[in-house]
Amino acid sequence: MAAPTENSTATLEQTSIPAPTEAQEPAMTTSTVEQPVAVPDAPAPEPVASEVEAGRAQAPETSAEETPTTEETKPTEASAPVQAPEPAEDSKPANELSEIPLPAVAEPDPAGDAPTAAEVERDAKQETSGPNEQKSNLSFILNKPEDLTFEERPIPKLKNDHEVLVAVNYTGICGSDVHYWLHGAIGHFVVKDPMVLGHESAGTVVETGSAVKSLKVGDRVALEPGYPCRHCLNCLGGRYNLCPEMRFAATPPYDGTLTGFWVAPADFCYKLPDNVSLQEGAMVEPLAVGVHIVKQGGVKPGDSVVIMGAGPVGLLCAAVARAFGASKVVSVDIVPSKLEVAKEIAATHTYISQRLPAQENAKALIEQCDLGEGADVVIDASGAEPSIQASLHVVKTGGTYVQGGMGKSDITFPIMALCIKEVTMKGSFRYSSGDYRLAVQLLGSGLVDVKKFISGVVPFKDAEKAFEKVKEGQVIKILIAGPNEKLE
Numbered sequence: 001m002a003a004p005t006e007n008s009t010a011t012l013e014q015t016s017i018p019a020p021t022e023a024q025e026p027a028m029t030t031s032t033v034e035q036p037v038a039v040p041d042a043p044a045p046e047p048v049a050s051e052v053e054a055g056r057a058q059a060p061e062t063s064a065e066e067t068p069t070t071e072e073t074k075p076t077e078a079s080a081p082v083q084a085p086e087p088a089e090d091s092k093p094a095n096e097l098s099e100i101p102l103p104a105v106a107e108p109d110p111a112g113d114a115p116t117a118a119e120v121e122r123d124a125k126q127e128t129s130g131p132n133e134q135k136s137n138l139s140f141i142l143n144k145p146e147d148l149t150f151e152e153r154p155i156p157k158l159k160n161d162h163e164v165l166v167a168v169n170y171t172g173i174c175g176s177d178v179h180y181w182l183h184g185a186i187g188h189f190v191v192k193d194p195m196v197l198g199h200e201s202a203g204t205v206v207e208t209g210s211a212v213k214s215l216k217v218g219d220r221v222a223l224e225p226g227y228p229c230r231h232c233l234n235c236l237g238g239r240y241n242l243c244p245e246m247r248f249a250a251t252p253p254y255d256g257t258l259t260g261f262w263v264a265p266a267d268f269c270y271k272l273p274d275n276v277s278l279q280e281g282a283m284v285e286p287l288a289v290g291v292h293i294v295k296q297g298g299v300k301p302g303d304s305v306v307i308m309g310a311g312p313v314g315l316l317c318a319a320v321a322r323a324f325g326a327s328k329v330v331s332v333d334i335v336p337s338k339l340e341v342a343k344e345i346a347a348t349h350t351y352i353s354q355r356l357p358a359q360e361n362a363k364a365l366i367e368q369c370d371l372g373e374g375a376d377v378v379i380d381a382s383g384a385e386p387s388i389q390a391s392l393h394v395v396k397t398g399g400t401y402v403q404g405g406m407g408k409s410d411i412t413f414p415i416m417a418l419c420i421k422e423v424t425m426k427g428s429f430r431y432s433s434g435d436y437r438l439a440v441q442l443l444g445s446g447l448v449d450v451k452k453f454i455s456g457v458v459p460f461k462d463a464e465k466a467f468e469k470v471k472e473g474q475v476i477k478i479l480i481a482g483p484n485e486k487l488e
Contacts, residue, residue, distance in 0.1 A: 202281030301325030383407030
């Protein structure tokens with residue numbers, strides 16, 4: 001996730017590694033964008049208890065993030081802007097976007113194993129794709145604030161033997177994307193040239209470099225969209241999110257992933273388990289943000305955790321905190337409908353923030369949610385000054401406070417409460433070593449279910465309408481299908 005927000009590994013402790021290496025995971029096969037790959041059916045002793053997409057059913061914050069690695073992610077020389085494809089006669093009208101259904105879920109097959117997400121997506125590709133089908137690299141471009149266009153760009157090429165070419169299947173919209181669209185800048189990152197938006201993506205490998213051993217054509221992957229130098233002290237210490245040379249998608253001057261094809265280092269592409277769909281795979285990026293924030297808080301079994309803000313990142317933090325063993329998770333927001341969603345997803349308690357002085361608001365929250373002397377961990381995922389002020393009065397003496405959301409550069413801060421209570425205070429910036437892998441594991445194990453976060457899926461031609469929905473706050477997370485993706 002990126003800028004102003006409401007916004008890893010089999011263990012819950014962050015490990016330091018010299019530099020990211022290519023992921024080594026069990027190989028799996030599925031469909032490719034270029035051509036179908038035959039996959040033998042292997043009987044399983046137990047039915048797969050997975051929820052999958054039924055074909056390509058149409059269905060339909062932010063933390064700080066920066067900027068991508070390979071040269072092909074830099075802005076390329078653009079051709080003349082083109083208009084979005086005309087909708088088919090049976091396409092859903094734009095004003096009915098909010099009525100687009102969620103992906104269908106296959107019912108268990110009483111005669112045998114239910115198909116996995118990978119198998120359903122493979123079959124859909126085989127039905128809708130042909131070996132000679134022309135592929136598009138249509139891209140969604142931000143020219144300047146509130147000026148969006150579609151542009152057909154050349155398909156990028158691999159520049160070294162350790163890269164892979166991925167056909168982008170689905171991309172989520174982050175709060176940073178909306179902020180760049182409306183304002184053209186986040187802090188000192190200013191859009192000066194046309195830039196492709198998007199960085200929350202999943203796709204299918206269509207080409208691999210000769211040195212790539214961990215992935216093959218047809219693998220479905222979640223894309224980690226930021227690429228560090230791998231050589232500085234932070235990279236060598238396993239904190240590559242702090243690399244000063246980080247190249248992050250859709251952060252000026254680097255292009256993003258709302259495009260047809262994307263080139264990435266193979267070790268920054270994470271193979272999805274068979275029971276995790278590509279749409280869920282597009283949620284790995286914001287989930288990794290939540291994983292990093294919760295790890296920064298040191299959440300452990302039995303802890304009480306208060307999360308300020310019930311936007312996408314706040315809700316994901318709540319889900320991760322529960323997965324980490326927190327016994328009490330309190331979601332706080334000013335919008336009652338968001339708190340209803342929080343209850344459905346992970347929160348054990350909710351609190352509607354009041355227009356009261358920070359200390360009074362904190363006292364009411366502690367009493368209503370039976371937090372005793374205060375919460376073990378408090379996470380701010382809103383960036384709102386009143387929430388930050390209340391947080392320092394909610395956290396218990398000796399507790400931990402994590403700032404995950406970004407707002408104004410400078411605020412009035414209750415420093416006396418911080419000092420007297422000897423609170424451990426940490427910032428959180430995107431994600432680092434092991435966070436992406438743990439996010440994928442949480443999905444594959446079922447400890448975190450992101451399907452309820454997906455409000456809808458829209459075709460690529462409706463990308464701008466999807467941005468409008470996000471701006472209006474009508475959705476939790478909306479996905480944009482890639483330009484080569486077939487939606488029924």
